[in-house]
Amino acid sequence: MQAANPTPPGFRLFRYAAPAEFYRLAGRVVPFVAAAAALLGAAGLYIGFFVAPTDAQQGEAYRIMFVHVPAAWMGMFIYVVMAAWAALGLIFNTRMSAIMASALAPTGALMAFLALWTGALWGRPAWGTYWDWDARMTSTLILLFLYMGFMALHGAIDDPRRADRAAGVLAIVGVVNVPIIYFSVQWWNTLHQGSSISLGRAPTIAAPMLAAMLVMMLAFWAYCIAAALTRARAIVLERERNAEWVRSLADTAP
């Protein structure tokens, strides 16, 4: 009676690995996520700028933290997600996984860059210097270089399938290295202030500040998901431009 079951369990999971299915699903999801990013971003900035109290030591300048910290977290986190997609792409040989990895790279690079830029702007009033060769700043800079290397390698190979796989190997090598790089740079020099939020102990910042930070964190999450999915849809269209379903898409669209 095996034949009575037309959909084996694994079938649904891989259904969205087909670019056409992914394109439709992502097209439906993106508007909601993008709207969530805009609403959460507006709410987070409002709480951060108007509700959260002025910091006793750093005055108003600390408010840049509400952009800086989420950007820094996303910059690191996206690299891990990107490497995970790349690994899935290499293991299962699914086209969509590699497309997701290459769609995430520019967003991750943007986040790392944003963390460095806002960090420089924050460092000037807080430490009296735009740049200091401390562990976290330096390792974020190296993370940005890793993103750039991934994109450069992907861009240098003409055949998209080979580019996906080569860049995937590089992403996995990079993700193994990131903790070692972080540790070594920390060994080398440390001056950065301790984390403002940690899971192990009670947060040391005021409740509205924490609220603003968490809302901004969610806003950054939503933005990154929306941006990556939109980019992935564009890559799908470009790669599948000769496929029947993309042609029919062009015919029906005004």
Add this chain to the structure above:
Amino acid sequence: MTGALIAIVRRDLLLAFRQRGDIIQVLMFFVIVVTMVPLGVGPELRVLRTIGAGTVWVAALLASIVSLARLFSQDHADGTLEQMLLSGQPASIIVIGKVLAHWLVTGAPLTVAAIPIAVMFDLGFGPGCALVAALALGTPALSLVGAIGAALTLGLRGGGVLVTLLVLPLTVPVLVFGAGAVDAVAGGLSPAPNLLLLAGISLGSAALAPWAIAAALRISLE
């Protein structure tokens, strides 16, 4: 398996010694880059002593990356590499053989060449020994990590610049611990933690990198 390993190391060393100029070019590159630094920052020995270790390490990084171009490209161009991977021997063994040969003709000579340079930068006996030991322990990791980059960029246009872009960020730990060992001795501390970490990185890359190199070669040869 050991037979294949020895055969590959022998073949690559033989090829390298038949083209001795290539080995000497890499050494010259290293020495010239190091010579440029005092000309840029001035001849004060006090300054040179503090930047000596870092300078030697950066030059060694660049020299070993520059030499990567030859690691696979000749064998790729004449089809030997493809035949090696088709030979039925494990790809990781072939890769280990090639990287070992590469280290013997670049990393090892660089380590020896660092001795006169340590004297020229007036590092002193203790820090000089630490520098040589650090280079001996760290350059294998440079060859291994560099080989991943060389395999990924095999046959690409502009491969030389691209491989630098890919490999340099990954070599940060080697640079940090390598220069750190020398600074530790100069500051009156033991270089052991730095040297042990360097050895650990080299051993870790020896265990993991061959798979990445083999996978990258397969992708590049498709």
